[in-house]
Amino acid sequence: MEHDLQHTMALLTRTPPTLDALLRDLPEAWTLLNEGETTWSAFDVVGHLIHGERTDWMPRAKAILEFGETRTFEPFDRWGQVREAQGKSLGQLLDEFAGLRSENLDALRALNLRPSDLERRGRHPALGVVTLSQLLATWAAHDLTHLHQISRIMAHQYREAVGPWKQYLGVLQCAGHSSSS
Amino acid sequence: MEHDLQHTMALLTRTPPTLDALLRDLPEAWTLLNEGETTWSAFDVVGHLIHGERTDWMPRAKAILEFGETRTFEPFDRWGQVREAQGKSLGQLLDEFAGLRSENLDALRALNLRPSDLERRGRHPALGVVTLSQLLATWAAHDLTHLHQISRIMAHQYREAVGPWKQYLGVLQCAGHSSSS
Numbered sequence: 001m002e003h004d005l006q007h008t009m010a011l012l013t014r015t016p017p018t019l020d021a022l023l024r025d026l027p028e029a030w031t032l033l034n035e036g037e038t039t040w041s042a043f044d045v046v047g048h049l050i051h052g053e054r055t056d057w058m059p060r061a062k063a064i065l066e067f068g069e070t071r072t073f074e075p076f077d078r079w080g081q082v083r084e085a086q087g088k089s090l091g092q093l094l095d096e097f098a099g100l101r102s103e104n105l106d107a108l109r110a111l112n113l114r115p116s117d118l119e120r121r122g123r124h125p126a127l128g129v130v131t132l133s134q135l136l137a138t139w140a141a142h143d144l145t146h147l148h149q150i151s152r153i154m155a156h157q158y159r160e161a162v163g164p165w166k167q168y169l170g171v172l173q174c175a176g177h178s179s180s181s
Numbered sequence: 182m183e184h185d186l187q188h189t190m191a192l193l194t195r196t197p198p199t200l201d202a203l204l205r206d207l208p209e210a211w212t213l214l215n216e217g218e219t220t221w222s223a224f225d226v227v228g229h230l231i232h233g234e235r236t237d238w239m240p241r242a243k244a245i246l247e248f249g250e251t252r253t254f255e256p257f258d259r260w261g262q263v264r265e266a267q268g269k270s271l272g273q274l275l276d277e278f279a280g281l282r283s284e285n286l287d288a289l290r291a292l293n294l295r296p297s298d299l300e301r302r303g304r305h306p307a308l309g310v311v312t313l314s315q316l317l318a319t320w321a322a323h324d325l326t327h328l329h330q331i332s333r334i335m336a337h338q339y340r341e342a343v344g345p346w347k348q349y350l351g352v353l354q355c356a357g358h359s360s361s362s
Contacts, residue, residue, distance in 0.1 A: 002341075006208070029185065128345070138339075141350050144332045145332075148332040148352040149351060161182065171326035
């Protein structure tokens with residue numbers, strides 16, 4: 001499937017209510033536990049998504065339109081959620097994510113992007129030349145990678161509780177950790 | 182984490198609104214495409230969840246309480262969703278899943294299970310002896326395995342569109358297919 005801006009926006013719109021339906025007021029045993037060591041909890045992932053809304057997707061889209069390949073994107077801080085989340089409840093983070101996403105989608109709509117704009121190019125600090133189309137498709141796929149991660153983190157909490165069914169549950173075989181973006 | 186019936190029910194309650202928030206009225210390019218060959222689309226997965234509500238979880242829970250290990254569970258039909266979904270829209274399937282899940286949670290509450298009941302045993306056709314506790318924990322983990330799968334199926338549609346970001350997106354490295362239950 002090729003990138004389609006309307007499809008991307010349809011998905012980006014749905015991620016905040018999806019995470020809200022899944023996580024709000026869920027027992028903390030599901031939302032605050034991680035997969036061990038320095039891995040993330042569902043709470044951490046929502047903080048990471050907030051940090052992306054502030055510093056990654058729309059700032060980079062605007063950088064492509066303003067500077068093209070002449071200026072390299074600011075590197076993304078993969079531990080930025082620690083600051084974002086400090087002292088906040090999960091409910092607050094969910095509200096904040098929904099608010100920022102909504103503002104960013106308004107800003108994206110206001111750009112009135114034409115197909116030719118989507119081919120404009122920028123420079124990623126590690127990946128080199130990327131297009132605006134690739135950036136926006138990645139924004140959507142990044143939501144999905146973290147929904148995928150959250151479902152895996154939560155399933156991990158029942159790894160022993162499911163007993164012999166463990167072998168049938170694909171999510172318990174998955175080792176695909178996210179390392180974006 | 183040990184199995185906790187309240188935690189299980191909190192999760193089971195949230196799966197239908199989560200899938201509703203994610204999938205309802207989403208473009209069909211996200212919901213009807215699969216990962217190739219005979220793999221499932223998000224639409225198929227919702228049909229599979231419906232089939233599980235009808236024939237798997239609560240029927241097996243009742244079988245454990247009525248017959249213990251003396252009667253083997255009916256095998257689960259992994260292609261039962263084909264019949265469930267025939268001629269229906271995704272919106273209809275989401276409504277049906279939410280209705281059946283709600284009825285099943287009412288039925289589960291009505292059993293008033295005590296901790297000792299959770300240790301009661303039944304017989305799975307392939308896995309042998311299992312406990313009611315393991316069955317109920319698996320019901321919740323099975324929701325998560327399919328949320329994990331849906332996010333992976335959807336991300337797959339943008340595998341090429343994300344360009345060089347592909348290597349950073351964990352969901353695109355995942356090969357953990359579900360084969361339950």
